[in-house]
Amino acid sequence: MKKRALLIIAGLFLLTSFPVTGGSAKVTQPPSQKEEIIYHIFQRSFFDSDGDGHGDLIGIRQKLDYLQQLGVTAILLTPLYESVYYHNYFATDFYKIDPRYGTMQDYLRLIKELHRRGMKFYMDMETQYVASDHIWFRDSYKNPQSRYSDYIIYTDKENTKPLQIVAGISDFKGYDGVTRKLVMVNLDNKEVQAYNYQLFKFWMDPNHDGKFDDGVDGFRLDHMMDNLDNLNRLPHLFTTFWNPLLGKLRNINPKIKIVAEQANWASFGMDYLKDTKIDRVFAFRLAFAIRNFNKAELIKVVDSTLIQTPKGKQQIVFIENHDMPRFSDAVKADPGKLKVGCALNLLIGGIPSIYYGQELGMQGSRQNFGITDANDIPDRQAFEWYKSDTGRGMAYWYKNGPWWQHNNNDVPNDGISLEEEQNNPQSLWNFYRTMIRLRKNNPVLIGGAYKNLINNNDHVFSFLRYEWGKKVLVAVNLSGDKQDVVIAMQSAKQIKNLYGIQPVISENNLAVSLPAYGVAVWAVK
The missing domain is CATH 2.60.40.1180 (Golgi alpha-mannosidase II)
Structure with a gap:
């Protein structure tokens, strides 16, 4: 304009x-439609229930009262499955929960308690890559006769050269200093496709009784692409992999919600909403526009994002996630800008998502330690429960290493903690509660x-x-x-x-x- x-x-x-x-977008839902506000948790950093420094599933369950006090209605966790990496992407076993997070029993107790409270659970899934510790790679590497030989994409007949993944990465150092290979899974392989169906089906209904009270309410599909990594080895996945898989999952549970993390953050994700069986995409351009505080840009991006979204589809509106510098860093912790970000996040439309600690104004910005997953640790630091930044539940799993020097949380009495903000009527935390109550008391702000x-x-x-x-x-x-x-x-x-x-x-x-x-x-x- x-x-x-x-x-x-x-x-x-x-x-x-x-x-x-x-x-303008036409809305057919009645004003009484149910509120949904997602709380996105990097669970290793949220609340440590057993004192080992790692946030865990029991810790999340123990803090559900807090989440309901804030006003959120659903949680999205980063991957839970076992991985050699701290963020649990690049799995070694898709069916096994990382033991640092707890057991399958801990997981089921969390899901059932969420559902008892009327809350939803969304699981992050990334099955297009595995780490070199995964059996598919371990057994097939240099072994063309392996039963898993075609599960991994190799560029030679001897299975010695796995295809590089996004950004040309083949060897990737973990924050623990150990370097491993990351490899691309062959999603065209029929056995891999069948495996994915059984895997997603399992997390929807772990005890197979068809009731879904112990299963996920939806999936976040990490780095979902039609042409995976634009390498032209898997150039047709919407048609051959994703739509058939999601169609089968909907046959099991028509209420399942699917949100795609579009690979192109500069797009509105409209191709995903029109060409695939997903329900939602992330409003990345809107997140960046909110950070810029430019009226003309904001008008243009909001119009394009919300008005062009097809009927029956939705945008996840956010200002922070686990892959971005904290909003507080972007606005230099300005109290006024933090509240504007909150208001736009919650009032502008779509399905709001709040990244854990965003409601406190937590800080953290990506660093550069080379090609390593340690770069994102500052965006994923321990939730600040206490004024002193010490106490039961503080999840300082990353305390040893150079990344600790870039920790923004270990600053006692800085005004950024739940303990300091809960009883301050002017705090950012109380402003978030006010905006959330405003939504719930005015349903037009939910679906209008x-x-x-x-x-x-x-x-x-x-x-x-x-x-x-x-x-x-x-x-x-x-x-x-x-x-x-x-x-x-x-x-x-x-x-x-x-x-x-x-x-x-x-x-x-x-x-x-x-x-x-x-x-x-x-x-x-």
């Missing part, structure tokens, strides 16, 4: 009609359509969420200075202040003065 279109003089606005058509509202200020982003005769208007000051703004409205007979400052209504315009990084939310009648 051109800049001059954003600077229309107050009183000369084109009147906006409701409900809005002309390309999105519409940008033109205003006369380059620093104020304003939008409407609407459905079934309900409307909520949100205005956000993207700057560190007070901003006066006039927003175009039509037939606004009554404005109810839900959060922030009461505006003045005059001749179909809404006028308000927003403080630095101020957020205001109003119900419109």
Whole structure:
């Protein structure tokens, strides 16, 4: 949208009609649809129940009261299966839970307790690669006669040269200093396809009783691609692998939800939503736009992301994840910007996802220790439970090594901890709770359509969420200075202040003065 279109003089606005058509997303769900807010946990760093320094499944179960107090309704964990790497990608056994996290019994108790509380569980899966410790590679390497010979893609007949994976990686050093090979699985192999079906089916219903109370509610598909790593060895996976697999899984449980991590973060993921049987993609471009605090960019990206999403599909809206520098690092821990990020994360639309510790303003940014998984440790540090940053449950599994020098958490009394923020009404943590309550008390913020509202200020982003005769208007000051703004409205007979400052209504315009990084939310009648 051109800049001059954003600077229309107050009183000369084109009147906006409701409900809005002309390309806006249509929402058919009633306002009573159930809320969903995902809490994304890097479980090794969340809560350590047994004192070994590693966060675990029992620790998560012990903290479900906390998660419900915050207001989230679902959890997404990074992979649980056994791997030689601390993040559990690149498996050595897809069926075995990493013993540092606990046992299968611990896992089942967590799932059943989540479901008892009305919460959902999403599992991260990455089956297109394995580490060299996996039996498929160990048995087939230099052994063309192995039963697993065609499970791994080799570039020679002697099985001595496995195909390199994404970014040309073949040998990859773990944070423990040990280097192992990473290899690509042959997803065209019929036995591999059958294995994947049985594997996903198992995690959906571990005891095979068809009730799903002990199984996942959905999967996150890590690095999902049609042409894996753009190497043209597996160039057709949407058709040959993913759609057949997901179709079979839906036949087992039609309610299963599938979210793809699109490999191209610069895209909106529309090809995934149109060409595959997934339900959701991650709104990466929106996450980056929120970090930039640029109104014109934000309007363009939100419009493209939300309005173009096909009917029945959804975007996961987030500002942090386990592969990105923390939002607090991106905004230099500015308290106002942290609250703006929270408001946009939770109010703009889609399915919100909160990365553990985001609600505290935890910091951490990727480092460069060479080709090693240690680079991302600063983005995945221990959840800060205590003012002193010491105490039961602190998961400092990474304490030995050079990455500890880049730890942002071990700073006592810095104002960033649950203990320090819970009883502070002005804290970021309490702001997250306020925004989550606002969503739950106003269902239009859960499932309503999105519409940008033109205003006369380059620093104020304003939008409407609407459905079934309900409307909520949100205005956000993207700057560190007070901003006066006039927003175009039509037939606004009554404005109810839900959060922030009461505006003045005059001749179909809404006028308000927003403080630095101020957020205001109003119900419109």
